[in-house]
Amino acid sequence: MESFDKKPMFAAMKLRLQNSWMFVAFFIGFFLVWEYSVIFFDIPLYILTPPSLIVEKGAADLDRLLYYTYVTGTEVVLGYGVAVILALPLGLAIAFSSLLKRTIYPFIVCIEMVPKIAFAPLFISWLGFGLLPKVIIVFLVCFFPIVLNAILAFSSLSEELTLFCRSTGAGVWRTFFKVRLPAALPQCFVGFKYAAINATVGAAIAEFIGSDKGLGFYIQIVTGNMRPDLAFAGIFFLTLLGLSLFGIVTLAERLLIPWHISVRRT
Amino acid sequence: MSHHIEFAGLKKVFGTGPDAVQAFGPVDLSIAEGEFISLLGPSGCGKSTLMMMTSGLLEATEGTVTIGGSQVKGPQTDIGVMFQDNTLVPWRTVRGNVELQLEMRGKSLKEFSDKIDNLLASVHLEDFADRHPYELSGGMQQRAAFCQAMVHDPKTMLLDEPLGKLDAMTRERIRSDLQRLWMQERATVIFVTHSIEEAVQLSTKVAVITPRPGTIERIIEIDLPFPRDFDVKNSPEFAAYVREIQEIFRGYGVI
Ligand SMILES: Nc1ncnc2c1ncn2[C@@H]1O[C@H](COP(=O)(O)OP(=O)(O)OP(=O)(O)O)[C@@H](O)[C@H]1O
Numbered sequence: 001m002e003s004f005d006k007k008p009m010f011a012a013m014k015l016r017l018q019n020s021w022m023f024v025a026f027f028i029g030f031f032l033v034w035e036y037s038v039i040f041f042d043i044p045l046y047i048l049t050p051p052s053l054i055v056e057k058g059a060a061d062l063d064r065l066l067y068y069t070y071v072t073g074t075e076v077v078l079g080y081g082v083a084v085i086l087a088l089p090l091g092l093a094i095a096f097s098s099l100l101k102r103t104i105y106p107f108i109v110c111i112e113m114v115p116k117i118a119f120a121p122l123f124i125s126w127l128g129f130g131l132l133p134k135v136i137i138v139f140l141v142c143f144f145p146i147v148l149n150a151i152l153a154f155s156s157l158s159e160e161l162t163l164f165c166r167s168t169g170a171g172v173w174r175t176f177f178k179v180r181l182p183a184a185l186p187q188c189f190v191g192f193k194y195a196a197i198n199a200t201v202g203a204a205i206a207e208f209i210g211s212d213k214g215l216g217f218y219i220q221i222v223t224g225n226m227r228p229d230l231a232f233a234g235i236f237f238l239t240l241l242g243l244s245l246f247g248i249v250t251l252a253e254r255l256l257i258p259w260h261i262s263v264r265r266t
Numbered sequence: 267m268s269h270h271i272e273f274a275g276l277k278k279v280f281g282t283g284p285d286a287v288q289a290f291g292p293v294d295l296s297i298a299e300g301e302f303i304s305l306l307g308p309s310g311c312g313k314s315t316l317m318m319m320t321s322g323l324l325e326a327t328e329g330t331v332t333i334g335g336s337q338v339k340g341p342q343t344d345i346g347v348m349f350q351d352n353t354l355v356p357w358r359t360v361r362g363n364v365e366l367q368l369e370m371r372g373k374s375l376k377e378f379s380d381k382i383d384n385l386l387a388s389v390h391l392e393d394f395a396d397r398h399p400y401e402l403s404g405g406m407q408q409r410a411a412f413c414q415a416m417v418h419d420p421k422t423m424l425l426d427e428p429l430g431k432l433d434a435m436t437r438e439r440i441r442s443d444l445q446r447l448w449m450q451e452r453a454t455v456i457f458v459t460h461s462i463e464e465a466v467q468l469s470t471k472v473a474v475i476t477p478r479p480g481t482i483e484r485i486i487e488i489d490l491p492f493p494r495d496f497d498v499k500n501s502p503e504f505a506a507y508v509r510e511i512q513e514i515f516r517g518y519g520v521i
């Protein structure tokens with residue numbers, strides 16, 4: 001693939017930072033209002049804590065937070081990874097097989113209607129408090145968006161390009177790697193990104209329902225102990241986890257489809 | 267000259283039953299080797315349909331297409347097709363898109379490197395070889411698609427409104443380039459256009475097609491010397507051909 005000039009990208013980033021000072025100011029303002037209204041309205045600390053205290057208490061409990069981030073991160077990465085590995089080939093197969101399109105595809109669409117997270121208590125009762133049920137739940141919330149977008153991606157090559165490929169007499173594989181696959185990538189990434197957002201939500205809820213470690217477990221326990229400061233610290237790390245996954249997927253998108261309109265800048 | 271492309275009773279109907287649309291034909295036509303024939307006809311008369319059937323990408327409902335003595339039964343890979351909608355892929359540069367045609371055919375890029383340079387230069391895209399299609403205007407994209415369609419040296423070319431999106435001035439220039447290329451290579455060309463003057467300037471023969479379902483109204487042999495430069499185009503003979511064709515279209519009520 002041809003190289004894209006990276007320099008304008010950095011210039012554009014700088015410009016965006018310059019343009020984003022209002023956002024940054026608003027952000028800081030939000031935390032200041034939070035901080036001082038807790039003090040001003042005399043809100044009890046077991047209901048809401050000011051941001052400064054969240055940082056302080058969170059730092060004191062950093063070891064546990066980091067360990068639990070690692071635990072939840074493992075669930076997220078495994079569930080997401082397995083979902084990508086299984087969903088892509090399945091989506092591909094369904095897109096190219098009229099038999100699968102008439103059998104498995106409607107079935108997947110039906111299951112997609114079911115809120116997958118509702119299965120969480122069942123999986124935990126079947127498989128216990130360990131890693132596996134969480135990975136399965138993360139997998140479930142990631143799998144469907146990836147499969148459905150992959151099916152769409154691989155079945156929507158434009159009429160002209162389909163004819164062009166046929167007119168060259170190229171075989172199935174060559175057509176796939178030179179045209180079909182690159183053409184499908186943008187729509188696949190829609191699924192990857194959607195799934196990346198779902199992944200941490202799935203992991204946290206699964207941990208709420210039954211676990212003895214992880215950020216979801218942590219948030220639930222400290223909230224029960226009237227420690228909203230620590231709950232916020234847990235939420236912070238959960239957010240960080242979600243953003244990292246989303247960031248990695250976005251980075252991959254930028255590297256793999258720099259030509260696509262959703263990625264390129266002008 | 268031998269009859270290179272032959273249509274015999276060729277007809278296309280889309281759909282079946284009461285919803286069926288008779289898109290084209292029946293048509294009988296022979297095109298000699300090295301001929302440059304233009305198809306001139308109102309929109310929807312089946313010109314693109316004929317191109318598809320000729321290239322073997324669309325099955326005829328009735329009748330046959332024969333190229334070089336063998337009947338067309340599937341995609342013809344030794345011809346060059348320029349589709350009405352452009353077939354550039356967004357992830358490759360202009361050069362990469364031209365190379366795609368070769369790669370799909372398993373041809374060596376090295377061997378064609380000079381050919382690609384020459385082609386791009388002939389349509390004035392040499393400075394844009396490393397740009398992506400989205401950085402090009404519609405007309406530039408069409409010129410790139412033209413290079414893509416003929417880089418593999420096809421002896422038969424089907425060009426479906428290749429100059430459709432170009433502005434009048436560029437169009438004029440590309441026409442002369444196209445004519446020069448054709449005079450060098452003497453490929454057999456079927457060319458679709460909506461411009462009567464373009465058809466008269468470029469072609470050895472102009473086939474005037476009736477409104478849908480398209481059949482051939484008349485075939486007009488254009489007996490003017492090549493290259494048909496400025497002088498030829500301003501000759502009374504040229505004007506007479508244009509007039510003759512205009513009269514036919516006026517008969518249809520389309521102009
Ligand atoms: N896939 C299709 N299914 C049904 N009808 C079709 C299909 N493709 C073309 N037609 C019909 O066939 C007729 C001829 O279409 P075609 O595209 O060949 O016209 P054309 O002469 O190339 O027109 P234009 O100059 O506008 O490109 C049209 O009336 C169109 O409605």
Ligand SMILES: [Mg+2]
Pocket residue numbers: 313314315350426
């Ligand atoms: Mg057409």
